[in-house]
Amino acid sequence: MSVSFVLPHENYAGYIFDLDGTLVDSMVAHYRAWRMALCEQGASGEVFRKQEFLAHGGCSAQDIVASLNARYGLVMDAEAVAARKRALYLGLIEAGCLVPIRETVDFARRMKGRVPLAIATGSAMPGALASLKSAGLEGLFELIVTPEMVERGKPFPDIFEEAARRMGVEPKSCLVFEDADPGIEAARAAGMDWVRIPPSASLMAEE
Structure with missing residues (x-):
């Protein structure tokens, strides 16, 4: 899957990625x-x-x-x-059928080791790990924050705030990659900049 996005600017101290529809074409x-x-x-x-x-x-x-x-x-x-x-x-x-979203994954690979990275996903941990494995992205992210770790899920800011806390980065210094309105609302509520990833053509074609 191929997408395009433009960063608001380059000076972020940490990057937070939604998973499904943002890193992996799993929707x-x-x-x-x-x-x-x-x-x-x-x-x-x-x-x-x-x-x-x-x-x-x-x-x-x-x-x-x-x-x-x-x-x-x-x-x-x-x-x-x-x-x-x-x-x-x-x-x-389970057959390993998921495809990475190349642009966001390539960006994460470029940033890995330079600044903190995290996944903040609405999926529970078993599903998140399975999605990463199916797409061949095991080991790319050391920090994964899931709804079990916070009081409130998206569209509340808790999950992004927790990701920033665990990264040791101020929320205002984070950029969020998201494909869905609840996640973008959560990023705004956390005081973070955000980039929208468009929905995949495969999902839009689904009945």
Whole structure:
């Protein structure tokens, strides 16, 4: 997958990357896993269609289920649905089918060892590690921050603030790479600059 972006400037003390849709072209697999998991719960086929999925990009699975319950009057168990969705996702990617997003990965490789780098993702740690492995990016990032490590997920700033804290960098000196509105809202709330990564053509073609 190929994308383009322009940095606001070059003088950042640390860089924070979302994972899915930013470093790894994994959004189609996530979308399919969500649709299967929700279908198993008896949710209507109109629940969590593509635009709604995109609007929740970067949010934790539990927060997504809570949002869907509130919007559609459902009573799905957030932990159970999140676990099932994660299992389905891992099954879809176990063959090593994910592709790195070349421009963001190349930038991270150039910065590695020069300034602190971190991933701040809405995926739980098992899914994040599996995505990196499937895309051949194991070992590129030493610091991965996931929703289990903070009180509130995106669009709240907690996950980016925690990444900055662990990197030892002031939030105002960080640049965030993100593909979804909740993550960009979180970056703004954390006082960080951000770069938007456009959605992949494969996801936009998905029904």
